Each structure stands twice: as structure tokens, then as C-alpha cells.
Amino acid sequence: xxxxxxxxxxxxxxxxxxxxxxxxxxxxxxxxxxxxxxxxxxxxxxxxxxxxxxxxxxxxxxxxxxxxxxxxxxxxxxxxxxxxxxxxxxxxxxxxxxxxxxxxxxxxxxxxxxxxxxxxxxxxxxxxxxxxxxxxxxxxxxxxxxxxxxxxxxxxxxxxxxxxxxxxxxxxxxxxxxxxxxxxxxxxxxxxxxxxxxxxxxxxxxxxxxxxx
Numbered sequence: 760x761x762x763x764x765x766x767x768x769x770x771x772x773x774x775x776x777x778x779x780x781x782x783x784x785x786x787x788x789x790x791x792x793x794x795x796x797x798x799x800x801x802x803x804x805x806x807x808x809x810x811x812x813x814x815x816x817x818x819x820x821x822x823x824x825x826x827x828x829x830x831x832x833x834x835x836x837x838x839x840x841x842x843x844x845x846x847x848x849x850x851x852x853x854x855x856x857x858x859x860x861x862x863x864x865x866x867x868x869x870x871x872x873x874x875x876x877x878x879x880x881x882x883x884x885x886x887x888x889x890x891x892x893x894x895x896x897x898x899x900x901x902x903x904x905x906x907x908x909x910x911x912x913x914x915x916x917x918x919x920x921x922x923x924x925x926x927x928x929x930x931x932x933x934x935x936x937x938x939x940x941x942x943x944x945x946x947x948x949x950x951x952x953x954x955x956x957x958x959x960x961x962x963x964x965x966x967x968x969x970x971x972x
Contacts, residue, residue: 790897791895791896791897791902792890792895794897794902795885795895795897795902795904795918796885796886796890797885798920798923798925799882799885800885800886801923801948802830802832802882802925802947802948803831803832803948804829804830804831804832804946804947804948804949804950804951805828805829805830805831805882805925805945805946805947806827806828806829806830806944806945806946806947806949806951807827807828807925807942807943807944807945807946808825808826808827808942808943808944809825809826809827809828809940809941809942809943810823810824810825810940810941810943811823811824811825811826811840811938811939811940812938812939813936813937813938813939814936814937814939815934815935815936815937816934816935816936821936822844824840824841824844825840825841826838826839826840826841827839828879828942829951829952829955830879830882830883831883831951831953831956832883832884833852833883833884833886834850834852834870834880834883834884834887835850835851835852835883835956836848836849836850836879836880836882836883836956837849837850837955837956838879845860845861846858846859846860847860848877848879849955849956849958850870850873850877850880850883850956851870851956851957851958852870852956853869853870854867854868854869854870854958854970855867855868855869855870855873855877855880856958858958858961858964863961863963863964863965864964864965864966864967865960865961865964865965865966865967866967866969867966867967867968867969867970868969868970869969869970869971871889872971874887874889878904878913878916878930881893882918892906892907892908893905893906893907894906894907900919900920900921900922901917901918901919901920902917902918902919902920903915903916903917904916904917904918909933912932912933913930913931913932913933914931914932914933914935915929915930915931916928916929916930916931917929917930917931923947924945924947925942925945925947926941926942926945927939927940927941927942928940928942
């Protein structure tokens, strides 16, 4: 009987410890999400140049490039990657437009449906309910954002801050391909050219319209 009581006591202690660890982890996750949303809420606009380095799961260099990014609250994004891998993304609040000059093609998708594969859009609206689909942790001003389900192409998004400035980003996809971006010439909460978020299909380009009515 005494041995049974000891075993029961140990089991209760282990259960209590596990519940405590779970509670602490949940509290840390809530704090990290709150802190990140607070940081992003302060970014009414964000403009920067970036350098990009893409590697595969074996850390083999696949691509290097540079470009420009502009974010504006709420839900507006302009992203341009310079030649030779030229590419442009424009989120106007309703549609995500992707322009491929080499193919002379424009792909249009519903912006809400594009969040899973383009988490950059999330950064433009910290109040979006889509944030509930992600787990967030923080360490040394670095936020790790992971989807709770793996339906999209992105496995992890890492945002690095220097004080209040967003200075770097890492995107890891489901095949463990890694895109590292470093931001320079950063301008936060300054006036941006609103024309950037108005997309006009260039003459001669084919439209692949994937928007759901």
C-alpha cells in the first residue's frame, strides 16, 4: 500500500510538472505573439532595399539577387526583384498580382487565399485573423513564425529586429529551401507612393486569372 501511494504521488507530481511546463509555454507563445503584433502595429509603412540569398537543404547556393520592398498598412505590398531574376509582386488589398517579365505573364489570385504561400502579406496587417493559424516564438529580438498546419508552401518565417527596425527575414519552404533577406536603406512610417499598389497589366502580357469569384 505504501509503495502504491508513493507511485501515485510521483505520478501526480509528474502530471503537475507537465501541466506547469505546458502553461508556461502557452504563456510565452501568447507573449511573443502580442509583442510581434505590437511591433508590426507600429509599422504603418516600411520601405527598404534588400539583398536575397537562396539555398537548398544542403546549403547549396541556388540564387542571389537584390530588389525593393514596400509595405503599407493595411494589406498592401510591393515587391520587386531585379534582373536577371526579375519578378514583381503587388498586393492591393484584394488581389495579389505576380508579374513575370521573362514569361510575359501576370498571375492574379485572391489575396486572402495567397497568405499561406506569401506570408509577407501578413506583415501588412497585424490584426488579421489569419495570425491565429500561426505559432510564434521570440528570442533576442528574433521572431519565429510557423503555420499550425502544413497546407501552404511556407514551413517557417523568421523576422529579425534591431530595436524597432525590421532588418532581416528568413523564409523556409516545405522542401527546406531557404531565402535569406537583409534589408538596407530602411524607412519606416514615411510617406510611400500609393501608385505602387495599383497594378496595371502591361500591354502584350497574358493574364492567368486564378481569382475565385
